[in-house]
Amino acid sequence: MAVGNALRYAGVPDVRITVLIPAHNEEAGIGAALAALSRQTRRPDSVIVIADNCTDDTAKVAAAWRAEVAVTEGNTDKKAGALNQILADILPRLRDQDLVLVQDADSQLGEHFIEAALEYMDARPKLGAVGGVFQGEPGAGLVGYLQRNEYARYARDVRRLGGKCLVVTGTAAMMRAGTLKHLSRARLDRTVPAGDGRGGIYDTTVLTEDNELTFALLHLGYEVLSPKECTLVTEVMPTWRDLWKQRLRWKRGAVENCFQYGVTPVTWRYWGRQLLTMAGVAVTFIYLTSIAVAIAVDGGVSLQPVWMAVTGVFILERVVTVSDRGWRHMVAAATMFELVYDIFLQLVHAKAYADVILNRERKW
Structure with missing residues (x-):
């Protein structure tokens, strides 16, 4: 990849940006990710595709795009x-002021992503990471459509909060090299969980x-942000089975991270979200049970005012929160497919909570 233009950042000229793209058998998508990087208004200084246990032509495709290829050893x-x-x-x-952008191989950054992330980093020295606001790629039929609606709602929430986010997602995140060095030292002295025990930036046990x-x-005192200008497109799961596996891993991982850190001034709001989610699971269970009982006892479903009101509020929320996608999507969001999707996610959450409580074997 060509060397990016010089930029004065935090008083230091020519800050360098290194992009890391971990890739396991990503031959089909790595080209699109690298093409998006080549279109950045502030291009990175180096791009390293990490070919991890690949059995396809990921490395060959990356090299054709003139990216550096690093092959993992025994990972x-x-x-x-x-x-x-x-x-x-x-x-x-790397110097402390240099920047590292980690992005998924199945994601394509919007052309202003790096430039916008740099501006936020420059303006806010306590930013530990700048993440992205993502939308789903086309395709995958109904399950893909429902995921795109879900991502649109997430983007709307983050925008309304001025970029404040609970998690800097792995789709794309920019961090200072100095921040990563600080985190490595904190792992070693156990200021935060030790991860691999060798000062590794990412915790390999979660x-x-x-x-x-x-x-x-x-916990180290940094802030995180997902600005509306830092956009990207990422993959959607192609089948319900794949979506189940993905969301089960996400939910169980989030719950286990809460237990890992305990209740702290940082995590209390995350614990609060888990309690709200559990309440949602309980309401869904009661809702479905009432329908099942009505069918078994009465031979059909009677219109109960309480559940009609709950369903009405749910549909209204589904319609309003997808308004960014246009009126056609708002009309489609009023269908029962959104309710089915929500029940699906609630079942995933219930399974994740049960797996944590019962300490079932984790599979990924």
């Missing part, structure tokens, strides 16, 4: 382990390394 810790290997190599050579990384940064 058994998936994305977190791959990133730790490369960061251990490059961090000592299911959701991006959520845990956010917790670690917040």
Whole structure:
């Protein structure tokens, strides 16, 4: 990738930006990710594709785009382990003010992402990470459509909060090299959980390394932000089965991260969200049970004012919160598909809570 233009950042000229893209068998999508980087209004100075246990042509495609290719050695810790290997190599050579952008191989950054992230970093010295606001890629039929609606609602919430976010997602995150070095030292002295025990930036023992990384940064006194200008497109799960597996990992990982850190001035709001989610699961269970009982006892479903009101409020919320996608999507959001999708997610949450409580084996 070509060297980016010089930029004065935090009083230091020519800050360098290194992009890391962990990739496991991403031959089909890595080209699009690299093409998006080539269109950045502030192009990165180096791009490293981390070929992790690949059995396809990921490395070949990346090299064709003139990206540097780093091949992991003996990594058994998936994305977190791959990133730790490369960061251990490059961090000592980076100045504290230099920047590292970690992005998924199945994501494409909006053309102003890096430029906007730089401006926020320059203006706010306590920013530990700048993440992205993502939308779903086209395709995958109904399940893809419902995920795109979900992502649009998330983007709306983050925008309304001025970029404040609970998690800097793994789709894309920019961090200072000095922040990462600080985090590595904190892992070693156990100011935050030790992770791999060797000062690795990412915790290889958890299911959701991006959520845990956010917790670690917040506990070290940093802020995190997902500005509306930092947009990107990311993959959607192509099937209900794939979506179930993804969301189960996300939810269980988030719950386990809460237990990992305990109740602190940082995590109390995350615990609060878990309690709200559990309440939502309970309401969904009562809702479905009432329908099942009505069918079994009365042979049909009678219109109960309470549940009609609950359903009406739900549909209204679904319609309003997808307004950014236009009126056609607002009309479609009024269908029962959104209710089915919400019940699906509530079932995922219930399964995640049960797995944590019963300490079932984790699979990813």
